[in-house]
Amino acid sequence: MLKSDVRDPASLPRLLITLLVILLLWPGIRLSELDLGVFFSGESASEMGQFLSGFWPPAHDAEFLDLLAEATLQTLAIATAGMALALLIAVPAGLLASRALSLSALPRGGRPAWWGRLLRWPVRGLMIFLRSVPEVVWALLFVRGVGLGPTAGVLAIAITYSGMLGKVYAEIFESVDQRPAQALMLAGGGRLEAFLYGILPNAAAELLSYTVYRWECAVRASVVMGFVGAGGLGQQIDLSLRMFAGGEVASILITFLVLVLLADLLSRLLRARLT
Amino acid sequence: MTLNLEAVGLRHANGSTALREVSLRIAAGERVAIIGPSGAGKSSLLNLMATGLRPTAGVLEVLDSRPWQLSARQRQRLRARIGLVHQTPPLPPRQRVVTAVLAGRLGDWSLAKSLINLLHPLDVPGARAELAKLDLADKLFAQCQQLSGGQLQRVGIARVLYQRPELLLADEPVSAMDPVLADHTLGILCRHASEHGVTLVASLHAVELALAHFPRVIGLRAGQVVFDLPAGEVGTELLDALYANEQLASPPVPQPAAVPLVVQIPRC
Numbered sequence A: 001m002l003k004s005d006v007r008d009p010a011s012l013p014r015l016l017i018t019l020l021v022i023l024l025l026w027p028g029i030r031l032s033e034l035d036l037g038v039f040f041s042g043e044s045a046s047e048m049g050q051f052l053s054g055f056w057p058p059a060h061d062a063e064f065l066d067l068l069a070e071a072t073l074q075t076l077a078i079a080t081a082g083m084a085l086a087l088l089i090a091v092p093a094g095l096l097a098s099r100a101l102s103l104s105a106l107p108r109g110g111r112p113a114w115w116g117r118l119l120r121w122p123v124r125g126l127m128i129f130l131r132s133v134p135e136v137v138w139a140l141l142f143v144r145g146v147g148l149g150p151t152a153g154v155l156a157i158a159i160t161y162s163g164m165l166g167k168v169y170a171e172i173f174e175s176v177d178q179r180p181a182q183a184l185m186l187a188g189g190g191r192l193e194a195f196l197y198g199i200l201p202n203a204a205a206e207l208l209s210y211t212v213y214r215w216e217c218a219v220r221a222s223v224v225m226g227f228v229g230a231g232g233l234g235q236q237i238d239l240s241l242r243m244f245a246g247g248e249v250a251s252i253l254i255t256f257l258v259l260v261l262l263a264d265l266l267s268r269l270l271r272a273r274l275t
Numbered sequence B: 001m002t003l004n005l006e007a008v009g010l011r012h013a014n015g016s017t018a019l020r021e022v023s024l025r026i027a028a029g030e031r032v033a034i035i036g037p038s039g040a041g042k043s044s045l046l047n048l049m050a051t052g053l054r055p056t057a058g059v060l061e062v063l064d065s066r067p068w069q070l071s072a073r074q075r076q077r078l079r080a081r082i083g084l085v086h087q088t089p090p091l092p093p094r095q096r097v098v099t100a101v102l103a104g105r106l107g108d109w110s111l112a113k114s115l116i117n118l119l120h121p122l123d124v125p126g127a128r129a130e131l132a133k134l135d136l137a138d139k140l141f142a143q144c145q146q147l148s149g150g151q152l153q154r155v156g157i158a159r160v161l162y163q164r165p166e167l168l169l170a171d172e173p174v175s176a177m178d179p180v181l182a183d184h185t186l187g188i189l190c191r192h193a194s195e196h197g198v199t200l201v202a203s204l205h206a207v208e209l210a211l212a213h214f215p216r217v218i219g220l221r222a223g224q225v226v227f228d229l230p231a232g233e234v235g236t237e238l239l240d241a242l243y244a245n246e247q248l249a250s251p252p253v254p255q256p257a258a259v260p261l262v263v264q265i266p267r268c
Helices: A002-006 A011-031 A036-040 A042-053 A062-097 A114-132 A135-146 A150-175 A179-186 A191-226 A233-242 A246-274 B042-049 B072-079 B097-105 B111-119 B124-133 B149-163 B179-196 B207-213 B236-242 B244-248
Strands: B003-011 B017-026 B031-035 B057-062 B082-085 B167-171 B199-203 B216-221 B224-230
Touching: A036 A042, A042 A246, A062 A114, A062 A150, A062 A191, A062 A233, A062 A246, A114 A150, A135 A150, A135 A191, A150 A191, A179 A191, A179 B072, A191 A233, A191 A246, A191 B111, A233 A246, B003 B042, B017 B042, B017 B057, B017 B224, B031 B042, B031 B179, B031 B207, B042 B057, B042 B082, B042 B167, B042 B199, B082 B149, B097 B111, B097 B124, B097 B149, B124 B149, B149 B167, B149 B179, B167 B179, B179 B199, B179 B207, B216 B236, B224 B236, B236 B244
Parallel strands: B031 B199, B031 B216, B082 B167, B167 B199
Antiparallel strands: B003 B017, B003 B057, B216 B224
């Protein structure tokens, strides 16, 4: 009697799932050729140690700080311009792809008619295509096309992020309470009016925090794209790494930290205003 | 004829039948109450009249047109002439009351006007006038989430009054109000209907309210019309038959002595 009280019926499945996860993870570690041993093998360890010790103190001479400031501004500009362009595509695409604004879904309990579902597919397909190619690949492509410089980074972010933003926007529209918008459409309102008055008030905070987070991601992405010649902090860190200037790398990394921190603060501030 | 239903049936997607063989004619300017036990199909019938649901059988005519034979654009124009007070007011919690009320006319407004109105309310006096009828003028600039359930229901009514529909449908419009307020609010709805020549169809839980405010009462049970009579001819026998099952389905509950008494607020 006591024994059956202590036994948890969920423990066996949990144990099995844990074993299964380890079993699945092991081939993954083998395939990715992860070998932590390299850190401790004499030569590479001392080399890394040397490089890391160069990180202190962070470079702070006036000339480098000027350079850093300019690169930071360029990175921010790339991310912001790219996001602005992405929004131009993402907002209409999100509205088109979302089932939340379907008039034909009104008498069917939220399921659009077959032709409505069919028409949404090309938009979804376009967004899948836009975001399936990583931004670095787009950047490489555009560097060939428009030459080295921030333009390539802006275009790459605009294309990839429009796909991501559009998809998530469409899903946010569908995830909030649908009744206000449906009631407005039932009272003769158009889809866009129903969106503005029925869905936007509920979705605004979510949309905003996701957009600011994506902007933060765009800042990071623009840094990565700097490595392939798209300007900004990325190009600077690439140069510093090649010259083994640890102090400069440290300064740039601190700048990243501050940027992400600022994005986080901005997101909090805006959300607090909206909720 | 504002509403004409001929042998209308409604079967939900999950296969359950909500309405069967409902035939009704409601003339312009009539005031009709629909009563019946829970699950009788009152909400389904009102949603059907509001063109929110499509009948699976029979003929439905609203304001002299057959909504499901119109193009989508024409149907939206028809819908702008029909106002539906929802059972639970579909208002976004963070929307301001003034915006929620003014949204009643979205069907008549252009997109540009709707956009401007979202940023800056264009008809504050209009919204205030409708809210004042319902004693809510002081909540004009409050957010919907700051209101109680009964206040929200009145905001929902104010929105439909502001819409100025020719056909006013109300699905349990006073279910979250206390008896006095419910009586007062129904009185306002009825007065608005008779002053503007609006056809009013309301479903109600409280039989007394239906008999007191509406000249014509329709009893609905299991998706079928049981009776359709002037309020004066609805007697206790008819009502007992209409709610028969509900009275049977109250088994004697053994009351444990230790449980504190829960005060039941009467639902209207």
